[in-house]
Amino acid sequence: MQRAIALVDCNNFYVSCERLFQPGLEGRPVVVLSNNDGCVVSRSQEVKDLGVKMAVPWFQLKGLARQHNIIALSSNYSLYADISNRVMSLLSRFSPGQEVYSIDESFLELTGIAVDHTGYARQMRLTVMQHVGIPVCVGIASSKTLSKLANHVAKKNPRYAGVCDFNGMTEAELNGLLARIDVGEVWGVGRRSADRLRDRDVRSVLDLKRAAAKHIRSGFSVVFERIVAELNGVSCLELDQVAPAKQQIICSRSFGTPTSRLADLEQAVIAYTTRAAEKLRRQRSLCGGIQAYIRTSPHREQDAQHQSSMLIPLPEPSDDTRLLCRAALHGLRSIYRTGHAYQKAGIMLTGIIPAAARPQTLFDDVPGREKSEALMRTLDRINRNMGSGTIRLLGEGTGKPWAMRRQNVSKRYTTEWDELAVCQTRP
């Protein structure tokens, strides 16, 4: 039986989430900006049609934005995460084999499911659209790499109405399509590799598909052999059905305005550590160390530059926000230097292990640990039910002068009682 793997990808996901609760944005050019309102991370079709590329800094677009009334929204991850969970949960009804690949993409195993895959995929699109209001496209093929490309075709080419099944095509039809796709679109081919491939006259996806393994092997890693095999319909990448627990948790951000005060940096580091520790506990893990880092802005060459980081190992693996903050602050204070305008700070949790694999030590402080676990559980429950940040360490501060710039952030329509969408009773 031929392998059939679907890749379901949400169209302009962040913009689509915003439009769900602000229907007035439908049909208008909309972008969502990254943290700190820096770069474009999601574009509506209208904006794509204006030629705006992904990741363009917003300040470069101000002229075009004024001319075309482009609406720029700050990113609202509380909303996107909830909508994503709903979409993924709906999609899981369509196959027992699901790999949630990113916030807006999911692989589904369709081998042996349904006879008419195209019809089945149309049903998925309709279901997700009706139930959650998010438009999606579906690509189907015999390998993950090909299904990514099928999705690309479904998205770019209105003729396919959002569903493209490579398995249903003849070899000639498929090759005709692949000949028109740039080699840089292939999953796993980075920009630099794409340039090197073009130097060797491998320009289209079809060129790469036909590239002899030995041709590719010289100068490219073994990963490329696998990509070529996948392009030839030989599935080499299995579906990861359970998202592996993260091996590192990073929380870092650029400041709205640079700061040289240690007190500001301390607040930021405590806030980031708090977020990271919440994530750590959510995936039921412990970490063995925490790294704090700070840096000045590399774009302000006139300023004195400084960047540094320090890893603080913990006496034993932990998920206690208080302990992690103490360690992170110790690191921060060791690397901080007066007289620099710091533009970014961050922390990274390392040495992550499952909580169930906690090593036993001779002097295990069991009562102390149980107390800490109970406190963290309570903290998480209150913050989950009453809104994130309801209970936090005082060191996080209340003013957050360093906080992100989020000038035009929408409401958290699905996660905060005070921010629900409002429905008028009269038109």
Place this chain on the structure above:
Amino acid sequence: MTSINLNLPLARRRAVHPSVLSMTHPNIELLERQRALLRKAVPAGFPSPADDYVERRLSLDEHLIRNKESTFFMRVSGHSMRGLGIFDGDLLIVDRSLPAAHGCVVVAVIDGEFTVKQLLHTSLGKVLRAAHPDYPEIVIKPEQDFTIWGVVQWNVHKV
């Protein structure tokens, strides 16, 4: 486990049987459950006559939300749905997955704004009706920017 690291201050050394050291905790939750069971199993009197009748407590989420993926909450603003028991500030439980049948209360989008109304399928086409004498029915014109966003399943009203 043969090598025991006793490279430690003398005062903190304790006699530990090697079998204790080789004990692993494969599953903390399981351990906790076992501990809870042990706590419960200490018989200190007559067993509760209700033990055989322990059931799960009622959950409003379960009662009010049939489809968790497609159910959203919205806040009501305005007084013109009073006739159907929907008041200013009430909480609507809206399911997007349900078909909007004749007579349903729906959340609709007209010209980019959310509105809550009763939907009627008539010979004139779709009609939105408020539940207040001051507001006339709205007949949806084919060219009008109109969609049904979801079907109101419940209204939560604070008394």
